Amino acid sequence: MRYIALRLLGLVGVVLFVSLVTFSIMHAIPGGPFDEDKMPLPKEAKQAILKSFGLDKPLWKQYLLYLWNALHLDFGYSYQSPGETVIQLLTRVWPVSMQLGAMALALAIPIGVLLGVLAAVRQNSWLDYLTTFLATLTIITPHFVLAIGLILLLSTALNLLPTGGWERPQQWIMPVIAYSLGPLGTIARYTRTSMLEALRSDFVRTARAKGISEFRVTMKHVFKNAELPLITIIGPMFPNLLTGSIFVEGIFRIPGLGQFFVTSIYQRDYPMIMALSLLAAMLVTLVYFVTDFVYMWVDPRIKLE
Amino acid sequence: MSQIEGRTVPAPGSAPALGPLRRLHRSQRQKGFWVYAARRFLRNRLANVGLVIVGTLAFMALFAPFITAHHYAEPSFGKAWRFPSRESWLGTDGIGRDFFSRVVYGSRVSLSVGLMAQFISFLIGVPLGILAGLKGGQTDFLIMRTVEGCQSFPRMLVAILIMTLLGSGFGNVLLAISITSWIPICRLARGEVLSHRERDYVVAAQALGADTFHLLVRHLLPNVLPVLLVAIALGIPEAIFTEAGLSFLGIGINPPTPSWGQMVGESVNYIRHFWHLALFPAVMIAWTMLGFTLLGDGMRDALDLKMQID
Numbered sequence: 001m002r003y004i005a006l007r008l009l010g011l012v013g014v015v016l017f018v019s020l021v022t023f024s025i026m027h028a029i030p031g032g033p034f035d036e037d038k039m040p041l042p043k044e045a046k047q048a049i050l051k052s053f054g055l056d057k058p059l060w061k062q063y064l065l066y067l068w069n070a071l072h073l074d075f076g077y078s079y080q081s082p083g084e085t086v087i088q089l090l091t092r093v094w095p096v097s098m099q100l101g102a103m104a105l106a107l108a109i110p111i112g113v114l115l116g117v118l119a120a121v122r123q124n125s126w127l128d129y130l131t132t133f134l135a136t137l138t139i140i141t142p143h144f145v146l147a148i149g150l151i152l153l154l155s156t157a158l159n160l161l162p163t164g165g166w167e168r169p170q171q172w173i174m175p176v177i178a179y180s181l182g183p184l185g186t187i188a189r190y191t192r193t194s195m196l197e198a199l200r201s202d203f204v205r206t207a208r209a210k211g212i213s214e215f216r217v218t219m220k221h222v223f224k225n226a227e228l229p230l231i232t233i234i235g236p237m238f239p240n241l242l243t244g245s246i247f248v249e250g251i252f253r254i255p256g257l258g259q260f261f262v263t264s265i266y267q268r269d270y271p272m273i274m275a276l277s278l279l280a281a282m283l284v285t286l287v288y289f290v291t292d293f294v295y296m297w298v299d300p301r302i303k304l305e
Numbered sequence: 306m307s308q309i310e311g312r313t314v315p316a317p318g319s320a321p322a323l324g325p326l327r328r329l330h331r332s333q334r335q336k337g338f339w340v341y342a343a344r345r346f347l348r349n350r351l352a353n354v355g356l357v358i359v360g361t362l363a364f365m366a367l368f369a370p371f372i373t374a375h376h377y378a379e380p381s382f383g384k385a386w387r388f389p390s391r392e393s394w395l396g397t398d399g400i401g402r403d404f405f406s407r408v409v410y411g412s413r414v415s416l417s418v419g420l421m422a423q424f425i426s427f428l429i430g431v432p433l434g435i436l437a438g439l440k441g442g443q444t445d446f447l448i449m450r451t452v453e454g455c456q457s458f459p460r461m462l463v464a465i466l467i468m469t470l471l472g473s474g475f476g477n478v479l480l481a482i483s484i485t486s487w488i489p490i491c492r493l494a495r496g497e498v499l500s501h502r503e504r505d506y507v508v509a510a511q512a513l514g515a516d517t518f519h520l521l522v523r524h525l526l527p528n529v530l531p532v533l534l535v536a537i538a539l540g541i542p543e544a545i546f547t548e549a550g551l552s553f554l555g556i557g558i559n560p561p562t563p564s565w566g567q568m569v570g571e572s573v574n575y576i577r578h579f580w581h582l583a584l585f586p587a588v589m590i591a592w593t594m595l596g597f598t599l600l601g602d603g604m605r606d607a608l609d610l611k612m613q614i615d
Contacts, residue, residue, distance in 0.1 A: 017454045029470045140594035142546045144553060145587040156580055251573055261462050265469050280459035
């Protein structure tokens, strides 16, 4: 109980730290959201806008005000999308990214684990070599390179799929593939490695000597022990994939959260930058928190202190 | 011997007859470890492929002016948008710059960013990680909270923020990458030190009266270093990826210096027609990452003690 309380306290600390650093860097960037180049306005009008958003106050006051409002779940208005609160903007665009990420994970986790297990059980077979080759290939290729490759192959050369958009399911195929291959390869590789390690253990030899079927040995004795490193790998994939990617969403023109990581900074959309930073930080911290409990659940030998 | 203090180790002045002999033995074994590792590495076919790829890239980067016929930034408006031909091997870009030259010169950015970013990560991460693992207590708490704080930042968002703040350019790209890339190294160093600290040989050395410095230099570092080296090598592709990503967004390396990521980014709008502008830099990024990954994997297999069972 005390442990959970301490961890939650740590979560609050992380959020405060991230918000403070983001706030400082963001305001250190020269230029503001309502400069001449973005909005040619008379001086008085600009002053009025700045005042209405509280941007005329000293920075420390702005920060405290932001925290106070955030405590009341008021994250302000997004400057780049007039008339929309940050919450409204997020509820509009985030589901798109979540859908893309969820589809990618739904593809990557089962296939990756399956390939890894098969490769380990049949070590040094053609299946093992193929898996290792595919895993290496997909891990090393950045997803924007994969995306470009897919477009070149499936759109430019074969003319099978549209180059972008998000209205029809055909348009989902390439982004989901481009997005899931990297995690898939990573999962397959780690599964293979930790399976191989577990396969060499004494208890596996004992289990086999007792006459337990190979399938049971693989599932109960080997995979059970190979799960732990997998959890370490898969955990952080969730916040990464669910918050969208600037590259994949940009290349395939998907109206998700990814593009806002860039546009918010370019347009000095302060409330949106803060929201994105805090959202990502909370997700990451939360995932580490949950991962530690999953460890304990999977492996009772692990105790948290 | 000072039995009173519970130590059984002889005072430094009175080395027993076994002393020198044992030390010689150990030094031989240490050398053997690296020699055997190098042999295992060279016997590994994939590792050799990695070595050849990285070697070729290094050659390209070092001798770029001798390989290419044109300067990477030399425009030729009459020859814009050419497809690959005998005259210009990889075609030309929108303002007629020889694309082969640009691809070759692009290796300079990728290689130097990858190597230097990981070097910086090593310099920051390893001392901090070892310090946290050895000292424990409040030092550990402080370092680990810093690490947790830093790793909870969304990587790309921080990189973009920093690049927008400081402006694009090589040094700032390095900074934006290293600010987060030292974290896994630090965590690994701490974890390794923690796991070795409890092992029998360290406990024995401590019982024999070894001080922290001796423990660190003679016992912990030699055992921890191989793992850290592998992690450093395997982190190189990640650094290259971040640079390519930033340049892809147009906030990485300043034009006209060519960077593969930047070239891919500029090509996206013309991908339906001028496929060569997207294909070649994209292939080079993947190729470079393949080389370093195979190299790192080979190092891991050659150095990782667990693998010796095979």
